[in-house]
Amino acid sequence: MERKNNFDAVRILAASAVIYGHAHPLTASGDLVFLGNTVQSFAVKVFFIVSGFLVARSWAWDPSPLRYLSKRMLRIFPGLLLLLLLTVLMGACMTTLPVGEYLANPGTRLYFFYNAILYPAYSLPGVFAGLPYPSAVNGSLWSLPAEFLMYLVFPAVYYVGRRLGGNVLLVVFTLALCVASLYWVRVSPPSDPLVFYGTGLPSVLDAGPYFFLGAVFSLTRIRDHLSPSIALFLVGALIFFHPVSGLWTELALYLVAPYCVLALATAASPGLQHAGRFGDPSYGIYLYGWPMQQIALHFIPNLTPIGNTLIALPLAAVAAYGSWHLIEKRALAAKPSRKARSNLNKMESK
Numbered sequence: 001m002e003r004k005n006n007f008d009a010v011r012i013l014a015a016s017a018v019i020y021g022h023a024h025p026l027t028a029s030g031d032l033v034f035l036g037n038t039v040q041s042f043a044v045k046v047f048f049i050v051s052g053f054l055v056a057r058s059w060a061w062d063p064s065p066l067r068y069l070s071k072r073m074l075r076i077f078p079g080l081l082l083l084l085l086l087t088v089l090m091g092a093c094m095t096t097l098p099v100g101e102y103l104a105n106p107g108t109r110l111y112f113f114y115n116a117i118l119y120p121a122y123s124l125p126g127v128f129a130g131l132p133y134p135s136a137v138n139g140s141l142w143s144l145p146a147e148f149l150m151y152l153v154f155p156a157v158y159y160v161g162r163r164l165g166g167n168v169l170l171v172v173f174t175l176a177l178c179v180a181s182l183y184w185v186r187v188s189p190p191s192d193p194l195v196f197y198g199t200g201l202p203s204v205l206d207a208g209p210y211f212f213l214g215a216v217f218s219l220t221r222i223r224d225h226l227s228p229s230i231a232l233f234l235v236g237a238l239i240f241f242h243p244v245s246g247l248w249t250e251l252a253l254y255l256v257a258p259y260c261v262l263a264l265a266t267a268a269s270p271g272l273q274h275a276g277r278f279g280d281p282s283y284g285i286y287l288y289g290w291p292m293q294q295i296a297l298h299f300i301p302n303l304t305p306i307g308n309t310l311i312a313l314p315l316a317a318v319a320a321y322g323s324w325h326l327i328e329k330r331a332l333a334a335k336p337s338r339k340a341r342s343n344l345n346k347m348e349s350k
Helices: 007-026 039-061 065-094 099-104 106-116 139-163 168-187 201-219 221-225 228-240 246-266 282-299 305-333 338-349
Strands: none
Touching: 007 039, 007 139, 007 246, 007 282, 007 305, 039 065, 039 139, 039 201, 039 246, 065 099, 065 106, 065 139, 065 282, 065 305, 099 106, 139 168, 139 201, 139 282, 168 201, 168 246, 201 221, 201 246, 221 246, 228 246, 282 305
16 A cells, blocks of 8 residues: 655655765766755755654564564665675676676675675775776765664664653753764864764764654654644745854754655655655665766766766666665565564464
8 A cells, every 4th residue: 555645755856866966076066065065965864864753663663673673674785785786797897907807806895795784885996997086886885884873773772761761862862963963073073083884973973863853753742743834934944044154054954854854754745645656766766876877977978967967867766666676675575573473473372
């Protein structure tokens, strides 16, 4: 049964925005900035808001650590492993090395292995070396360990908070994460930042608060007061009264972005609620976008950002729908459910 909301549309739009945002640095055009963030950074934050909202609901409905982790892994890894396999094969066609030397190179195996365990590796031997953004095969992979970290931290915060009698700890932890992000990303960025599992800590702190803001909206009464009309007013106010510094812009986004994104996502707009009728390609568009953009530039140098987007986005969408129907949908069908586990317990007791 089709869901009556706009979540699929919001995710697809965010994934498409990531491609358009990346098209600027990939074509050496400089980043396009929107509300104090690059377009791609803002779109990733939209993903984190939606993910936090839905993951929190999933945990609250079925707070089983094993089933929870199984669901998260089935969402992330099957599509990722297919992408990595296809990327390595694509590299064999794009590399400047002889194919045998490329396949025997340790860097080829390490690219697959490291990314398969969510440790970002960005280059394949001899692939895309001469492009404006050289040797970066898939720069989008940085966000996967950051998101998976949120998956791991959230249940612990939620569990301890519920043991203390409510959602106070969740709210306090979210506020503390926002403060840490504002300080280390906007006020005093470290000259030599720590690296978390292959991803710079500032990048994790920049996106992480939005996951927990989405979770707060999901688990508190705020979700009962989401209104597209109020969201439209807030967007207008944010644009009209544009903050004068990155610090104040980010603080304003903490207050406005989760409300606006979730007000749109939880609504059922006639033109948007059927965006997922052919499947959910958002994860695939996000994963395949960067490689498709680099392939486009490999064959057609000097593309503009718009030209790069117009070529790469349809290619990424085709790959994403293929990934969804061949791999992701089948994997998600195997997700353990609370009902299935309950039935299993009944059978075992007989």
